[in-house]
Amino acid sequence: MKLEAVELVDLFTNYKGAANDRIALHQVMTDTRKEAKQSLFVPIVGDAFDAHDFLKQAIQQGAVAALWQENRALPKFVPTDFPVFYVKDTTEALQQLAEYYLRKINPLVIGVTGSNGKTTTKDMAASVLSTIYNTHKTAGNFNNHIGLPLTVLSMPEGTEALVLEMGMNNAGEISLLSRLATPDYAIITNIGESHLENLGSREAIASAKAEILEGLKPNGKVIIDGDEALLAQLKKEERSISCGFKQLCNYTISVEAAEDNRSVFSVNGIRYELPMAGSHNVKNAAFVIALCEQLQMPTKSIQQGLNHLTMSGMRFEKHEGIKGSLIINDAYNASPTSMKAVIEVVHQLQAKKHKVLVLGDMFELGEKSLALHAGVGEAIPAGIHAVYTLGNQAKEISTAAAAKNPQMEVYHFTDKKELISQLLNTITEDTVVLLKASRKMKLEELLLDLTD
Numbered sequence: 001m002k003l004e005a006v007e008l009v010d011l012f013t014n015y016k017g018a019a020n021d022r023i024a025l026h027q028v029m030t031d032t033r034k035e036a037k038q039s040l041f042v043p044i045v046g047d048a049f050d051a052h053d054f055l056k057q058a059i060q061q062g063a064v065a066a067l068w069q070e071n072r073a074l075p076k077f078v079p080t081d082f083p084v085f086y087v088k089d090t091t092e093a094l095q096q097l098a099e100y101y102l103r104k105i106n107p108l109v110i111g112v113t114g115s116n117g118k119t120t121t122k123d124m125a126a127s128v129l130s131t132i133y134n135t136h137k138t139a140g141n142f143n144n145h146i147g148l149p150l151t152v153l154s155m156p157e158g159t160e161a162l163v164l165e166m167g168m169n170n171a172g173e174i175s176l177l178s179r180l181a182t183p184d185y186a187i188i189t190n191i192g193e194s195h196l197e198n199l200g201s202r203e204a205i206a207s208a209k210a211e212i213l214e215g216l217k218p219n220g221k222v223i224i225d226g227d228e229a230l231l232a233q234l235k236k237e238e239r240s241i242s243c244g245f246k247q248l249c250n251y252t253i254s255v256e257a258a259e260d261n262r263s264v265f266s267v268n269g270i271r272y273e274l275p276m277a278g279s280h281n282v283k284n285a286a287f288v289i290a291l292c293e294q295l296q297m298p299t300k301s302i303q304q305g306l307n308h309l310t311m312s313g314m315r316f317e318k319h320e321g322i323k324g325s326l327i328i329n330d331a332y333n334a335s336p337t338s339m340k341a342v343i344e345v346v347h348q349l350q351a352k353k354h355k356v357l358v359l360g361d362m363f364e365l366g367e368k369s370l371a372l373h374a375g376v377g378e379a380i381p382a383g384i385h386a387v388y389t390l391g392n393q394a395k396e397i398s399t400a401a402a403a404k405n406p407q408m409e410v411y412h413f414t415d416k417k418e419l420i421s422q423l424l425n426t427i428t429e430d431t432v433v434l435l436k437a438s439r440k441m442k443l444e445e446l447l448l449d450l451t452d
């Protein structure tokens with residue numbers, strides 16, 4: 001971030017201290033547990049803490065100015081010249097400041113939402129765009145009403161392209177993010193079952209994702225999964241571009257080769273290679289290709305960006321396991337669509353014949369959760385040798401898998417230690433183990449025992 005305190009005076013007119021001074025603000029501080037020199041402290045009121053209680057620590061950690069909720073008394077230790085801007089709500093003020101800074105830097109803005117593939121597609125887009133543009137992107141999964149403003153405010157001054165991941169738990173949240181970011185391009189990756197608990201139906205999820213159009217610039221474009229029936233209505237939107245395997249898409253994908261570490265495919269007849277497996281990742285890449293072709297980027301630059309992907313962790317992250325096995329950590333999060341997608345990739349893997357799935361609970365799926373877990377079990381192909389499940393709901397996966405494939409080795413556990421002690425006995429050089437569950441399961445903890 002590159003701002004001066006004086007710039008905030010027009011935004012937040014109720015202030016005290018040396019607010020009119022040209023005090024450089026290099027970053028935003030929302031966590032006094034971390035040092036942030038020359039920062040603007042923004043005290044967020046959260047579920048566990050109210051950061052207004054930590055102003056002293058904020059100053060000690062490098063804050064040189066602060067936003068402050070106007071109905072809160074300022075502690076007496078605050079120096080009289082310390083710039084304080086009084087606001088109704090610090091989270092809303094953070095969003096307002098982000099909006100101001102975004103207008104000031106004025107990059108090309110790409111918003112990415114969808115049930116699955118947001119982080120992957122965001123990373124792919126940033127990799128490709130950075131071959132031509134000074135590009136900034138969402139760090140990790142900072143995709144909500146706090147994370148997105150922080151991403152905008154962490155944008156360097158010379159940023160030319162900004163790729164923003166937009167997440168939601170409830171209707172209305174994508175709308176807020178899109179109206180703040182006003183994307184030039186929006187991508188809706190797919191409509192799965194994530195957060196079904198709050199939305200109630202996939203139709204409602206589709207409507208929530210379509211909120212990304214609410215902030216889309218008038219001459220902007222939305223790139224959608226053309227194979228998704230629930231987005232069919234969006235295809236009629238004049239600003240929409242469809243991308244998919246079906247022939248009626250604006251950008252039609254055709255897979256030529258699917259290897260363990262490489263996919264070869266064409267989009268409208270132009271051939272690309274992706275250093276990743278999985279048809280879902282081919283589609284994620286195709287969304288990015290459609291975006292970059294809309295930007296008239298040369299095919300060579302697009303391919304160069306795909307060749308040099310830098311991906312966020314725990315998305316099909318490969319590790320060399322004990323005894324020469326292969327461990328795939330795809331445990332950042334899970335929903336039925338994403339779990340089925342990655343199981344199919346493991347099923348297609350050629351390098352390892354002994355295929356083992358370690359699958360945990362998937363959360364926030366609502367009243368149909370147990371049936372959705374069972375649906376994953378029923379979809380496990382016969383080529384999978386063993387299924388280990390962990391968690392109360394994941395038992396439905398193993399029960400359904402055993403019923404569908406009596407020859408499959410199926411085990412259920414409620415304890416990670418018991419699971420791992422049994423699993424370790426079966427691992428050979430020819431084994432591939434997939435770890436997949438919702439975030440709260442922290443299935444990546446099993447990596448410690450599965451790798452040297």
Ligand SMILES: CC(=O)N[C@H]1[C@@H](OP(=O)(O)OP(=O)(O)OC[C@H]2O[C@@H](n3ccc(=O)[nH]c3=O)[C@H](O)[C@@H]2O)O[C@H](CO)[C@@H](O)[C@@H]1O[C@H](C)C(=O)N[C@@H](C)C(=O)N[C@H](CCC(=O)N[C@@H](CCC[C@@H](N)C(=O)O)C(=O)O)C(=O)O
Nearest residue numbers: 031032044046047048049051141142143144147167168169
């Ligand atoms: C507000 C915040 O950043 N909280 C983070 C903090 O949590 P903690 O429990 O410690 O504090 P509180 O939130 O109660 O405290 C309020 C503030 O006080 C600060 N503070 C606390 C103690 C202290 O001594 N000094 C302090 O200054 C504190 O820093 C707060 O600012 O720390 C946790 C551990 O690091 C963080 O996990 C927590 O972050 C929350 C969850 C958050 O929302 N962070 C965003 C920056 C973010 O984008 N996080 C993403 C995950 C976003 C996400 O869940 N996305 C969903 C979809 C969107 C759903 C959305 N509607 C929602 O509600 O989340 C998804 O499915 O992807 C990330 O962390 O990856």
Ligand SMILES: Nc1ncnc2c1ncn2[C@@H]1O[C@H](COP(=O)(O)OP(=O)(O)OP(=O)(O)O)[C@@H](O)[C@H]1O
Nearest residue numbers: 115116117118119120190280315316333338341342
């Ligand atoms: N287009 C897609 N369709 C279905 N599943 C996908 C798709 N893209 C990725 N996945 C699956 O979802 C997993 C998570 O991918 P990613 O983290 O990119 O999604 P996300 O939308 O950011 O997820 P979350 O909202 O949980 O952070 C991947 O490892 C893969 O298993």
Ligand SMILES: C[C@@H](N)C(=O)N[C@H](C)C(=O)O
Nearest residue numbers: 169363364438439440441
């Ligand atoms: C952050 C929240 N929306 C989410 O993704 N929860 C998952 C299901 C989890 O925390 O396990």
